[in-house]
Amino acid sequence: AQSVTQLGSHVSVSEGALVLLRCNYSSSVPPYLFWYVQYPNQGLQLLLKYTSAATLVKGINGFEAEFKKSETSFHLTKPSAHMSDAAEYFCAVSDQGSSNTGKLIFGQGTTLQVKP
């Protein structure tokens, strides 16, 4: 079975500081990994995806993530936080089990707070 664990339910950074949101996965097959962002009262918006083409993936809004197989990690980073980055972030893995539906298995989410 595949799973995702996000370390830290809340992360607080100052505006301009580095953002680091942690995600570890468990998968018996090469995973497809995603980061989504959710703003209040909105659905999920795709930030970036890993599909084995490159280990460093660049996404929208200056975010990027690095796939590290040895560490089973897919941490999300941004060099300089902006107030507009305050939101909830979800790491997800695409199901490739027996049903092979592509359904997403989500982590518990990390709320990012950006302080002025």
Add this chain to the structure above:
Amino acid sequence: GAGVSQSPSNKVTEKGKDVELRCDPISGHTALYWYRQSLGQGLEFLIYFQGNSAPDKSGLPSDRFSAERTGGSVSTLTIQRTQQEDSAVYLCASSLVGSGVNQPQHFGDGTRLSIL
């Protein structure tokens, strides 16, 4: 272009009533997913439709939940005899292809369901 559209955006109903939630996916997307987002359980998969194939209903929490997709497009999620634990945000997503392929899912803004 138009994204995934869900209606209603908010629904308040009394315990024991039936509710219908609607999802209109992105045109041309053959895969459609329903998820539930609640405080205690996070984001959970409910059901998956792919073209004319039989849906994957493995995530439906009880037989009070059902869904259909007519003409390969619009989907309706029905909850019968609602209970307070059904209160949650119900999210719909669509993608070009499901079945484990690395296509990202595009989410609607959800229906916030409150059971009194």
